[in-house]
Amino acid sequence: MREAHPGLPDFDYVRPASLEEASRFLAENPQSARPFMGGTDTFVRLRDGFWKETRYLVDVKNLDGRAEITFDPRNGLTVGAAVNMNQVVADPQVRAHYPLLAQAAHRVASYQLRTRATLIGNLCNASPAGDTLGACLLFGGILRVHGVEGFRDQPLAGFFQGPGRTALQPGDIATSIRFPLPVPGSVGHYEKLGRNVLSDLAIVGVTALGHPDSSTASGHRFHLALASVGPVPVILRDLLTQAPLTPEALDEAAGRAMEACHPIDDVRGSARYRKFMVRNLSRRALNRVWEGLQSGHCCE
């Protein structure tokens, strides 16, 4: 039985003056200090009685240069760690070049929650149900991380290690995420199935991305990322490269997604249902992407 507290348990709020100070503090207190951005995951976990050893919450969102979204036609998009989900949803550059990211961010919780929730927080929290993990993975996101040794780049590939577990080490602070330019003509789509029409966590989430590719027989390449059907996002790359691209081929690719995942039963849904939904929603998402590719403009 989960016994939630009426309020938040004791901790000290710490607001370092610099990244160096923050990383040092976190590294020196590996068990008891945690960084946070919006805190939407952090506070809820603490209140629910998890992370009992936490003594310090380290606010890392007010350090310089974390609150911006920048786009550069050569290097792609950079989203600062303190950028909240609503900013991601509304940003003209994101909408123009990475609409899939805006679509996925929009599906997180509610407007007021998205004022606090950050993209970086969603990634570092590493929940299998995280809505933006798929889009960030398929766009080849690379985290900029500041650790005790200074800055480094941390690709998202290999970043997720289990529910709530990532490649980050004590002292590591993600400061931004960069997405290289998408392959020209890319089209993405996110299908989320919750119990309610909106605002619920995903029972199943399917992110699909497709783009033209002259090296394949089909002239295209498709990728899928599946949420809530394994401890980490399930990725299927390079689908539908064979010709011809028929509805049957899309069905078959959706079937592969179904085979590739190994969900569990939980309060939100059974493994059996989830498997069916991975197939059906993958089919739906792939079709939407395919329609978008044919019509020549990126759909949401």
Next chain:
Amino acid sequence: MDTVETTTPRPHQESAAPRPVGESVTRLDAHEKVTGEALFADDLQFGPNMLYARIKRSPHPHARILKIDASRALALPGVKTVVTGQSTPGFIGLYLKDRHIFCTDRARFVGDPVAGVAATTEEIAEKALDLIDVEYEVLPPVLDPEEGVRPDAELLHPELGSYEVANFIFPQPGTNIPNLFKIRKGDVDKALSEAAAVVHHSFRVPHVQHVPIEPHVAIAKVDERGRVTLWGSSQSPFAQRNLIASALGISQADLEVVAPYVGGGFGCKAGVSMEALAVAIAMQVRGRPVKLRLTREEEFYTTFVRQGLVAHFTMACDAEGNLTAMDNKFFWDGGAYAEYGVNMTRGAGYSSSGPYDVPNVRTDSYCVYTNHPVGGPMRGFGQPEMQCGLEQCINRLALEIGMDPMEFRRRNCVKEGSNLVTGMKMHATGIGECLEKAAEAIGWGHKDPPSAPHKRRGKGIAAMWKAPAMSPNAGSSAWIEMSEDGKCTLGLGGQEIGQGTFTVMAQMAAAALGIPYDWVRIASPVDTKYSPYEWQTVASRLTWSMGNAVVAATKDARRQILELVARSWEETPEDLDIVNGNVISAKSGRSSSLKGLVVYGLARPGDQGWIGGPILGRGSFMPTYVTGLDPETGQGERAVVHYTTGAQAIEIEVDLETGRVEVLRGASAFDMGKAINPDLVRVQMEGGLVQGISTALFESLQLQDGVVRNPSFVDYRIATSADAPRDMQSIIVEVPQDDGPFGARGVGEHSMVPTMPAIANAIHDALGIHPGAPPFTAEKVYLAMVDAGLVK
């Protein structure tokens, strides 16, 4: 001004109701609720002297408590007291006193209060809980009501035979059955053997929660002499006064309950749930207010739940489609204590034919103790759960003999004079009209194409009835007091829980007195020390029962005013009337404002002294005609005060790829006798429909080994703004109630009674699959389609 009205001061007996009855005036409480000024219990301020309480709860569904050691908790700085069952040995309960405030020797559900702490902050109180050591001997639990009735089942209340009980509840000592209600009408076996069609189906309706957005909160203070004040979010200030005072062995007169606005109740704030805990703790720290507020999680697993139900129906009709027999068995999952739930069992029994005229009925309705959360009243009081299966069976029976389900219902529904299951004669009712209008509103009989190739559409209908399930002599009272300028304050004890009762009472008072609506104020918050008695704000009974008391009080004031003026004018009261706040005479044409005279009386001519005095009207109402029912047959003269009837028709679309059911439109038609405020009635119907949709599609308290697996909004989902159907039609049918104020009867709960079966019937219409028990989640519907071979 001309008098066009009658000269007798009985305006409410006019066929056209006097203004503002029947008008959709603005809610009295709306302004303060949009500005944030409206006070709810947690908003009241008590100063730095206040202590905070938290409750140590049983982690086991069933266990003997061997030892409680609070010494470590008491040593924590800031902790002022730790209370256990030792200091509250008395029993508490509305219909059956089977519950202690704190557990004494046993804990009977996960969440059962074992000890309570008061400390200077909520955090310290919370920390102290971990320092209370409780030793348990875990006992085998009963987790299913059908298991619980077996002779070899673990006995949860061996003392059942000794509990104090209301005379219409029939506990079975030596079993887990705190109430068994039976109906024996006609010859069911014979009718079944002669029937043209018989259906038999079983349903397992899960537990659900009320989910008011305001969690329970109570603040208690006990003075040095042991007199208690309790502030709380409460639907039942007077019942709480009575039950808590008796449990503690103090006088009702020494317990004052103050009840500000309630942030949603739906039944869970009726009776006593957690309030007595605050009082018991405050007893130990005299002079200091003690606040206890439940977390949302506690709200889910420790307060009253809508009890689960296992129901078996057998139903038969003849070749013409006349219902001939019903054979019902209900097993209610009453939970750990059945102090309130026992009456749901009874209500389901005496309504077990549904709103139909059935000559032969046999019903066994069992309330069963289990080690689940405590069953309590929830909007509909057992009827949504019971009629969920019943109305699906009616549909199946109709289809079985090839009759349109709507036609079948219209043919069989109760009419004035019908001989009901209990032998009571049905009063005039508009159920036929409700069925027709609801069906028509969604284009019954016409199938629209789905909005997409991967969707299927369907329409479903369900009828309903429900009587106020209450003590037969549940009473109401009211007073009305005038201020110098003729405006008035209405004293009442029923609670404003969102349903708009203050507004409706003010409308009735204004109409019955003859003053403008905006001259009426409500004496709120309800305070048992100053407010007149009201049994409880439950059972959709206020408009009818409290309304009668308010009209009586107002008539009393009116009589006093007219007698006074008549004396002064040397006329007879029969020739006078009050119109728009002025006393006028039909005979002499004289007119006078109420100003002054309602407080100071009137001067005799020539400075010869005064007549009259402050006007104070009083009124009370209690039904005196409800009779007992035979324990073996359930037969009696008059089982209930009245039945409110109605119907809902719903159109849905099912997504074949996900199983998700979307409600496209829903039409509700109910017969509330007279809509005192039509728009308030409509918003009740809308809110009830969406709550019904929410329980039909999303909600169930997932119990595993007695543990609630989804005690939070994260996993107990309710309908959001994105789930509500745009197209909701609310149809008012008015067949007057003979003893209702202006002909009114209640309609608050009814709109969520038929929703689950109407949706189930629509799903069947769309897919040809009977979805059975709710919730009809996307998963359940999808897997049913897979199993039926409809999708792969």
Next chain:
Amino acid sequence: MAHHRISVTVNGSVESVDVPSNMTLLTMLREKLGLTGTKNGCTAGECGACTVFLNDEPVNSCLVLAVECDGAEVRTVESLARKGKLDPVQQSVIDHNAVQCGFCTPGVLISARALLDRNPDPSEEEIRDALVGNLCRCTGYVRILDAVKDAAQVGAASETGGSR
């Protein structure tokens, strides 16, 4: 546990408040400043009863630390009516009978006002989306949706704009 003295502008007035690290903005408003219009329905970001403006954007005040609000500007339901004149969305909620128990109402009003501030002419879908974090158990929502839609029209007609 550490305490912090913060300076925060609440409904236009600058407040200096002493807050422990773990105190939420919601608790500070209700229990330190006595602004009880903002409600607590879950303490977990799910129900929206605690929604307030933080630097002109709506947030769940139960998921913001008070100490994080040092130097910030907070507006609550108590600030919506100006000099006795209701905000158009408050008036519209009354006119549409979109309030019953009223416990969700303060949060609903903030979300609605925030929506109209950023989008003066929202579609029904946009209104539903903006209010999805404000649970209401009483009304069935449709009256609330209508109230917001109408308030947008009133706002457009009278050019009163936002509440800033």
